Amino acid sequence: MLDPLLLARIQFAATTVFHFFFVPITIGMVFLIAIFESIYVKTGDEHYKRITKFFGHLFLINFAVGVVTGILQEFQFGMNWSEYSSFVGDVFGPSLAIEALLAFYLESTFIGIWIFSWEKINKKLHAMCIWLVSIGTLMSAFWILSANSFMQHPVGVKYVENNVIGKKAEMIDFLAIIKNPYLWNQFPHVVTMALTVGAFTIAGIASWKMVRKQEVAVFRKAFKVSIVAALIGSLGLFWTGHSQMQYLVREYPMKVAAAEALYEDTGNSAPFSVLATIDQKQQKAEHYLEVPGMLSFLAYDKFEGSLKGMKTLQKEMDEKYYPVVGKHIDYTPDVPTIYYSFRVMSGSVGILILMSLLGTIYAFKRTEIKKRWFLQLMPWTLLVAEVATACGWIMAEMGRQPFLIFGVMATESGVSPNSASSVLFSLLVFCVLYTILGIAQFVAFRYTMNKKETTVKEVA
Template identity: 40%
Template sequence: MDVLALARWQFGITTVYHFLMVPLTIGLSLLVAGMQTAWVRTGDLKYLKMTKFWGKLLLVNFAMGVVTGLVQEFQFGMTWSAYSRFVGDVFGAPLAMEGLFAFFIESTFLGLWIFGWDRLSKKVHLACAWAFSLATMASAYFILAANSWMQHPVGAEIVDGRPRLTSIGAVLTNNTALAAIPHTIAGAFSVAAAFLVGVAAWHLWRKREQADEPHRDVWRASLRLGGWVGVVAFAALAVTGDAQGKLMFEQQPMKMASAEALCHTEKPASFSIIAIGDVRGANCEDVKTFSVPALLSFLAHNDFSTEVKGVEDLITEYQAKYGTNYPVDPALGELSGKPIDYVPNLPVTYWGFRMMIGFGAVGAGVGVLALWFTRRGRIPSTKWGPRIAMLAIATPFLGNSAGWIFTEMGRQPFVVAPNPSGVDGVWMFTARAVSQLSTGEVWTSLISLTLVYAALGVVELYLMRKYVTGGVDAVMPPQKPKSPKESGTEPLSFAY
């Protein structure tokens, strides 16, 4: 493989790995803050136990997210320095705001929350939990604003061959970002919900025959919370995904045509449910699709009769706007002077789009089953139910990853996709963005980072398994011993 392919693999591995931690942190932090709110308002010990148990798992996941996130941002200087030089005046602003504002608040209030159990009043301590959880959402907002600028550049002009920021407000209120943010937050809640359902179902089933199980109410409440959150999150994903898809049809028509393997322009256009055959070619000669007539036209334009352009026609348009061949430039390596392939990897975009939807639906379906089997005080008694719930923890993680792979690979060959109505020149081919490195150098960093991330994965799984199997008893400290003279009113110690 050449440097470009290796650099893309390295960025893909580190990004997907890091994003396994991000949605669980976002979703679980808000749910834990809600649990603690319920405890402060009601005084019910059940909610304190839930806060402590799920909070411990949140901390483990957050720590791993920080470690992998630091490496993620260094990627822009390691293998994508040409990209950083081109977009640094614009792209650096939201990244700096994330680090200096959101992450600073996030870390500060998380520290206060961890060490403030016995030192802060209940309400102040609760405020720290909410400040941390809301800061995680703010952090996601700034990161998504930066990513959305790559998908749809706004608020910039070309000066001396590079984009220069003209309006940070335009970058932060980019309609692409405003569509991506609620969709990403809904995906984070779906991840946290499946996590709650799977772990709680396993604990309920494991001790189902113990009538005196002291923490049964904790697991049942957690399972039902996860079930309801998962159902609502999937509904929100459908609504926000529809809005995001309509924007993509306007801003990146090739991406959405690839997502449907729509090789030829149709009016009205049918929505492909599944394709049989080889979808790699742009003409789809050997592909048979099972589709819903006119549905794609509605999804694209809210109209059952509108034309939707196919891949072949879009290739002609892209060639007219951005050229048929790469420039003759040694920095482009093997692609120097070669024809530009404007078609993304069709199998990845087509099946990635369906995996995103399918895995999300499975997670929501398990949530519905969890609510059904725990209705009216019931406890799951079959072996297959909790096992399915445990396996289903992976489905929203896979759905989120598939969605991001589709989003990033679907805009190729651009690393900064052109804005159809934006400033001319504010776009960049991926082939131009890579650093001038040797294949040996990139192989070294790729192998090193992969091994380090594999080791971190083992550590996280070990810690997660330790605290999951330990249950509430592993995170709730015993009551402090009391002297005979004490009246019995001394509170529990809640420090970690």
């Protein structure tokens, strides 16, 4: 028997992960394109103009697909999560409205000017346009994350009874939502992640061009700038992730316990395990390849300190949230998924740091051309970066379960009263549509990357 709640969750997860494939590329790539054009304006080096226009093509393709998938993403709230939308509409509405009316309009307006004004306006003004687009993408990310952060850490609202829809959240403090501590732990992590993904996208494409011996002098410069950005981004990603981990230990210990498959309380020096076999029914886990004291260090910046296990936390959460949920439920999320998502994410970030460090060394020694094996590996780093991104979101969102809004609304309470067959049908439609969009993106990217002219026609 198909479960409409499970299907709705699968559909939301699939559309979100697919949409977020394009978001970090857009944010990171446009920032680097702005840097490339600024270097061109400052130095007059035509190579950087070529780089700007070449990657400008790819950015526009990615931006367009990202906009389409973002619009489709919003349909999810009305289609499958109408109860949630009714409950939290007063809170989500302002953030999403500001994102659309301010950030998206800033992006779309100045990206149009940037496309059609090559050689028509002052170079500095033209470069300013792409910088404003970059600022717009960051603003979009901020306002979307402010809405997501409310789901993780609800603040600035009161809960009232409505004669039409029943209980709902009403905003009473907009600044509290902006100052949400979860937001300010999450936003830097997402920004550094976007820089990392965008930088590896450009570095990977530049490497691919150099392997094929196409405009080596041009793409060597693109590689050098982007690989340095990739190193900065990946190190920043590690640091902000570490800070977020410590925040979660304090505020959301169940999510951390699930990410470490800790059913029992740890000792004073908690080890970090690389692998584990997890039995959720028996509430047991066997850990392998343990690094002594490392989990304590990740949690407290010292090799001492204990963490609570899921059994202890289950009792605490049941006592705390029983008045909200109205029944005794299991507050333990899907442990194997979260545990291995965290490890795949962490391992992927380690690979990205290593590759960006090697690339930076090779670039400054001017030996990257001789490292053909390295250049052949570089395009695959985009896939590694996207896997890290997807796993990070899976851990963040599944770790919130069984709540849709943590401590306020259970996931099962927010779903629309749809039949399983209707949700399954829409899921299949989205799969077909997104497959078509993915193929179109691939074909457009491939066509643009295979152009062999040494100068680019106007983007317009």
